[in-house]
Amino acid sequence: MQQLEALTRDARALALGELLPTPHESEVSRQLQICNACRYCEGFCAVFPAMTRRLEFGKADIHYLANLCHNCGACLHACQYAPPHEFAVNVPRAMAQVRGQTYADYAWPSALGALYKRNGLTVALVLAAGLALFLVLAVRAKGTLLHEPLAGNFYAIFPHNLLVLMFAPIFLFAALALAMGVRRFWRDISPGQASGVAMGEAGLNVLRLKYLDGGHGEGCNETDDAFTLWRRRFHHFTFYGFMLCFAATCVATLYHYLLGLQAPYALTSLPVLLGTVGGIGLLVGPAGLLWLNLRRHLLHGDAAQKPMDRGFIALLFFTSLTGLALLAWRDTGAMALLLAVHLGVVMALFLTLPYGKFAHGIFRSAALLKWAIEKRLPGTLKLGGD
Template structure:
């Protein structure tokens, strides 16, 4: 079915007794995904590549919720683009990774909470992320300088002499809790919209286990054939998946280090700083190194990716998030290595500025893609366990 027919049908008002309801109209980006999915549904050459295509074959029509769901299932590996006989310069101009990326970025803004903050996704670029980090660090440096403890000061490696523990909690806890709430509310809205378009079946243990496995292994970054994503010269590579793993698990280890340190402080009364081989330090060092490797690699691959692989307008947001993750891990390791030097105060301010900038931008930056994609993978795992619609292919 052509995009115009989809738009016409979506715009129609359906009467049911005395009640009326309006089916959401597709915008240009969503209509383009619908057009391409109709072509792909007739071809099905890429059916085994990733979760998008089996989910696509369960549909004859593509409404707004279906398109938002499929866009967040897409991992932008590029395999379908390089395998497609209808890709540019063919007149059909099928480019699923680019079309999906454009809609995916739009969904982050559409489901943002509060809704008025959705535009922050378009403004959260590399320059803004680094400027925010630098501005916060400078503010902290000036505050420390006014106390006369910016350089040296006989701190003995203890940053609580600069910023008491309760002050740090008061600074970071509200920002972190707000970021968590905003992300949770956003993905809740997404879940409620796409659920009727997938299946009303409840979450089952097997479905949850399958989705968790797909998230933790980044299953669909293997290109559907185990050889990996396509890079700028059409060659397959697994490095995008590997660097994602370094960054993902490095972030989790750093978060675990903070959680264990919190436990140490409030339960056992063991006050920071902690040294090796303590668990918080071990988790933090390993996580920080892993995060640096992952973000450095992803930065390089992002800069080298084929221009047809995604939405070029989202590059500043992607690079801003990568840069903040790298700066957070690098400054944390530098703080540990320089804890006994006169530079402790400056290093601490730089690290705190990076962490606060990261937390402040989490709900409105690339971090959201992991949350929305996980929700889409769970919906896919639930949907595939239901009977296929009549006349459509079984999985």
């Protein structure tokens, strides 16, 4: 039955021209054929042992392996066939180019996939500034932009129900769009049955960012062939900072609806503590990632995606910066202004979430689960993505 479904899906895709390889996919296939013959990097990360289970690479295989790649750069500096060799093997760049294609191809709704190419730093900052200005003018029109201290009562400026009406649809749409996109990706890579052990291993690899250690524990290559763990550390600050801020919002929601406790909450309360620690993580992590991004070796990654990378980093950083500023000065007459600016940045972040760099974490998690399942299967070679 699964084979019949796969054949039907491939026939439909072929009729639409979707099985014809793109230049980026063809380049990945070419390079992996060389890597499969060499196998020097087999112990570096999950990409290479997953590669050795195949002799040919179909579209689904290429997109799976591209999202399994963490762009650590170790294989580039170890490769004897890297530029300026005539084979010009640059796995990190080729994989990054296909990842960008993955996000666009699997976007939901499909018509919005082109937004990935436009989701750059300028768009992110202009959107955030525009939304913040709109909210500032709305507060000013109410005559509450400059006010007497309100003891941190945000709802005196924006009522709770209004905030829910503003943000709930955006958040739910972002979650739905990402879920639908990764669902299509998951079906196409034919993952097989996920066991509890495989899910546990994949989850642990996601939480540890295992493959940002270069496969040997010494870290990634950034500006040259020297190893560093800073990229992994800054990713941890960013990831856990985001999760703690999300947890703070969830706890505050439970406080409001289940316990009847309304904001503002004390500085020692759980929502504020979680948000503060998470906010600090979202300052340190994105700042560090931007610093590394600006210094990274020219042969690493896809230069065309740097505006999208930096746009996402900037929105995370300014979300945290404005949030911590709001917390610090919430008992002053500037609270309304700071609140409007913070809400504008947060809204811009969630509006761009389904069609920006955030998607890489979702697709990479799915690829890691696929690998955790696949490595437990018999080691039969897979031909041409069949």
